[in-house]
Amino acid sequence: MSDDRLVGSDRVLAVLTELAKYPEGVTLDEMARVMSSPKPTIHRALASLCRAGLAGRDGRGHYLLGDEFLRMAFAHHEAxxxxxxxxxxxxxxxxxxxxxxxxxxxxxxxxxxxxxxxxxxxxxxxxxxxxxxxxxxxxxxxxxxxxxxxxxxxxxxxxxxxxxxxxxxxxxxxxxxxxxxxxxxxxxxxxxxxxxxxxxxxxxxxxxxxxxxxxxxxxxxxxxxxxxxxxxxxxxxxxxxxxxxxxxxxxxxxx
Missing domain, CATH: 3.30.450.40 (GAF domain)
Structure with missing residues (x-):
């Protein structure tokens, strides 16, 4: 997925959507390759998601959906x-x-x-x-x-x-x-x-x-x-x- 036309919040949301496809986590290099985007760009998007609790990193340094994202999703679904x-x-x-x-x-x-x-x-x-x-x-x-x-x-x-x-x-x-x-x-x-x-x-x-x-x-x-x-x-x-x-x-x- 190329993000050539994505800017700001649109890019962050695109990274969040892609991240959801990797329940076991994904490396920065892998995300950059899948998104067809430079690593610094993807890193900034992931950092924004991590600050919001919507993404996190496991012990291997892999990125995955954060606990706050899961809490919101399940709370919304159950309600x-x-x-x-x-x-x-x-x-x-x-x-x-x-x-x-x-x-x-x-x-x-x-x-x-x-x-x-x-x-x-x-x-x-x-x-x-x-x-x-x-x-x-x-x-x-x-x-x-x-x-x-x-x-x-x-x-x-x-x-x-x-x-x-x-x-x-x-x-x-x-x-x-x-x-x-x-x-x-x-x-x-x-x-x-x-x-x-x-x-x-x-x-x-x-x-x-x-x-x-x-x-x-x-x-x-x-x-x-x-x-x-x-x-x-x-x-x-x-x-x-x-x-x-x-x-x-x-x-x-x-x-």
Whole structure:
């Protein structure tokens, strides 16, 4: 990543963003190489982050995110009303199906995971993380939320013009026409699926969640399953159970 056009606070933020990719820490030389910037420039940015507690150095002299950054991030995440309200839903889904459950929202061309619960049993788990992103057009939660945002083919084509579709797997929608057909199906069914479109061997079913409004979903809840362990057809068969778990919890918190 070159920072030729970055100055001042923009450069510091770019360094902070890059630093987050190295949970085990990174040297000054490595950061300068990745950022394609002189070491003194990167050193000044890292020094600013360290003074603010947003970065630190370990015993090996490697830079990594600071304790203050982690404190703020976790405090903010734990305080989110949607995170607190949706957590019991995810717990029940993960326990019921023995697969990973997510809560995600739409952000431009991506979905962002706000909460995640892994199953208590099963050695193989998914690599998704809270705060992580995936392409909306390739995920069940993304397509469900896009189906509400893009009501017709004209809207889909305009959106695709701004956000070109990437074929993540052989099953991912690669054209506006394909995506439009999928979104129409989502609207007809009231739920969405990802049939190994975002990751080979992983399928997903998503339903909307109405945490703050009875008419507009705050996001979507999904069950992501290893296809050999829980086929997509099995998730679809369990749709009434999934909906009752989601709706039942929302009703309870409203009381």
């Amino acid at each position: 989110r009303p949607d995170h607190l309200r949706v957590q019991p839903i995810l717990d029940r889904l993960a326990n019921r199906f023995g697969e990973t459950s997510h809560y995600a929202v739409l952000d431009g061309a991506d979905i962002v995971y706000r909460a995640k619960v892994d199953p208590t049993v099963g050695a193989m788990r998914l690599t998704s993380t809270v705060g992580g992103r995936n392409s909306a057009h390739a995920t069940a939660v993304g397509k469900l939320l896009l189906s509400l945002q893009l009501p017709d083919e004209q809207a889909v084509r305009a959106w695709v013009a701004e956000h070109p579709l990437r074929k993540i797997t052989a099953r991912t929608a690669g054209t506006a026409q394909e995506l439009h057909a999928q979104l129409e199906t989502v609207r007809e069914r009231g739920f969405s699926v990802d049939d190994q479109e975002n990751e080979p061997g992983v399928n997903c079913l998503a339903v909307p969640v109405f945490l703050s409004s009875p008419n507009e979903p705050s996001g979507a809840v999904s069950i992501s399953a290893l296809s050999y362990r829980t086929p997509l057809s099995a998730l679809i068969e369990e749709l009434p159970v999934i909906r009752s778990i989601v709706a039942g919890h929302v009703d309870e918190t409203a009381l």
